[in-house]
Structures are given as C-alpha cells and as structure tokens.
Amino acid sequence: MKKILTTTLLILAGFISVFASGHIVSIITTTNVNCFGMCDGSATAIASGGIGPYAYAWTGPSGYTSANATATNMCAGTYTVTATDSSDMSIATANVTINQPAQLTVTVNSNGMSCGNCNGTATAVASGGIPPYSYLWNTFNGDMFNPFQNNLCAGTYNLTVTDNYGCNNTGMVTISNSPGFILSITTTPATCDSMNGSACVNIVTG
Incomplete structure (x- = not known):
C-alpha cells in the first residue's frame, strides 16, 4: 500500500x-x-x-x-x-x-499641427511588463528614443516600447494639420460715387 x-x-x-x-x-x-x-x-x-x-x-x-x-x-x-x-x-x-507580469501596453497622447507648421507633439506612456522601458520612434526628428516627440509634421508615426525583459508592444499616432484662418468677408458697395462702401471681415475658424 x-x-x-x-x-x-x-x-x-x-x-x-x-x-x-x-x-x-x-x-x-x-x-x-x-x-x-x-x-x-x-x-x-x-x-x-x-x-x-x-x-x-x-x-x-x-x-x-x-x-x-x-x-x-x-x-x-x-x-x-x-x-x-x-x-x-x-x-x-x-x-x-x-506568475507572469501584466501585459505591456502603450498609450500615445498627441497634439496636432497648427497653421501648417511642423509643431505637432506626441507622448508615449507605457505600463505593465517590467520597467524600465525603452522607446523607438520612426520620426527621425531629434531623439528617436525619447517617449516625448516634438516638431512633428502631419502624418502617421509608429513606435515600439520594450521592457526590461525584452517584451515589446507597438503604438501608433496620427498627427493632423489643423486648418489656418478661414475668413468670411461681407461687402457693401459705395453708392453714387460716394465713399460709403464697407467691408466686414469675420474669422470663421482658426
């Protein structure tokens, strides 16, 4: 037995x-x-x-x-x-x-361009996995390894986040180009060769 x-x-x-x-x-x-x-x-x-x-x-x-x-x-x-x-x-x-670590995730916060200038920004925030994290962007603007990117033109940007154990995940952000000023102009013609004409300019967007 x-x-x-x-x-x-x-x-x-x-x-x-x-x-x-x-x-x-x-x-x-x-x-x-x-x-x-x-x-x-x-x-x-x-x-x-x-x-x-x-x-x-x-x-x-x-x-x-x-x-x-x-x-x-x-x-x-x-x-x-x-x-x-x-x-x-x-x-x-x-x-x-x-046991296993929490799933590695990445969130990207961004601000678009203004007035046609390449001044967009993007910030990556990683969580889960095992810190510290490393970042790799495809921007070619300044430091590709920084979670914060600036001077971005309109377009789509990708990044890869890797934790201390080599686990990785990807993120993506699209920087849009906000329109510049759009004006609405209303005119009133002068009458009888008088100097009584007028023009009114309104900013619609921007």
Missing part, C-alpha cells in the same frame, strides 16, 4: 519549499514567465529521504505534463508535482504557482 504524504508550502524570497511529513522532502524553485502570455516559466523539484532514484510527474493547465525533475515551458498557472521513490511506497505532492 502506497503511503501518501501531506505537504506544507513555505514561500521565501521567490523559493517555494515543500516539507513532507514522512520520508520524502521536495524543494521547489521556480522561475516566473518573463512576458505576458509566454510559456517560459520553469520549476525544479528535488526529492530526498526515500529510496532513490525518484520519479517526478508534473501536471498543470491546458493538459501540461512533464516527467522531469525540472519542468520547463510552463505558462502562468498552478502546477502539481508528484515525487515517488524507487520502492513505490513513498509519495509526496506539492503545488506551485507560476
């Missing part, structure tokens, strides 16, 4: 240790996912106290399985590892959670 051992999780400084109440003790170290939505996490289980060698069986989200002490290609989620010694009489199980 197999002996099922209970476990207690202790989380300290990124390490999860699993203490079994019997012969086998599994110590699990974890590496979280680097980028949102990726599956590059890993976890290692080390069994001791029983009769080696040990067999490991991992299960997790979306049918994930692994038979190695170190499980790799793990997405974010909760996984269970079962360690069995060679006598097949001692079994320990433990759970571990692989």
Whole structure:
C-alpha cells in the first residue's frame, strides 16, 4: 500500500519549499514567465529521504505534463508535482504557482499641427511588463528614443516600447494639420460715387 504524504508550502524570497511529513522532502524553485502570455516559466523539484532514484510527474493547465525533475515551458498557472521513490511506497505532492507580469501596453497622447507648421507633439506612456522601458520612434526628428516627440509634421508615426525583459508592444499616432484662418468677408458697395462702401471681415475658424 502506497503511503501518501501531506505537504506544507513555505514561500521565501521567490523559493517555494515543500516539507513532507514522512520520508520524502521536495524543494521547489521556480522561475516566473518573463512576458505576458509566454510559456517560459520553469520549476525544479528535488526529492530526498526515500529510496532513490525518484520519479517526478508534473501536471498543470491546458493538459501540461512533464516527467522531469525540472519542468520547463510552463505558462502562468498552478502546477502539481508528484515525487515517488524507487520502492513505490513513498509519495509526496506539492503545488506551485507560476506568475507572469501584466501585459505591456502603450498609450500615445498627441497634439496636432497648427497653421501648417511642423509643431505637432506626441507622448508615449507605457505600463505593465517590467520597467524600465525603452522607446523607438520612426520620426527621425531629434531623439528617436525619447517617449516625448516634438516638431512633428502631419502624418502617421509608429513606435515600439520594450521592457526590461525584452517584451515589446507597438503604438501608433496620427498627427493632423489643423486648418489656418478661414475668413468670411461681407461687402457693401459705395453708392453714387460716394465713399460709403464697407467691408466686414469675420474669422470663421482658426
């Protein structure tokens, strides 16, 4: 008859240790996912106290399985590892959670041109991922690596934001050209060669 051992999780400084109440003790170290939505996490289980060698069986989200002490290609989620010694009489199980950072997003705020001048501006604001962030614009105006861009002419501009782990996302902004002054002129002709004509100028837009 197999002996099922209970476990207690202790989380300290990124390490999860699993203490079994019997012969086998599994110590699990974890590496979280680097980028949102990726599956590059890993976890290692080390069994001791029983009769080696040990067999490991991992299960997790979306049918994930692994038979190695170190499980790799793990997405974010909760996984269970079962360690069995060679006598097949001692079994320990433990759970571990692989985390992921928030999704990297970028928002671009802009001001359009005025009076036909190339004086538009754009400011990129990144969030999520793992700071610090780096920026790369396709503007060729001044510093392409600055989140703030100025002296922009009318057109569409793209940028790529990259976080500290190399995760990236893209943004886009369109700078428009606001119209200049549009005038409305109303005239009254002079009568009988008199100097009584008039002209009224109204600014419609601008």
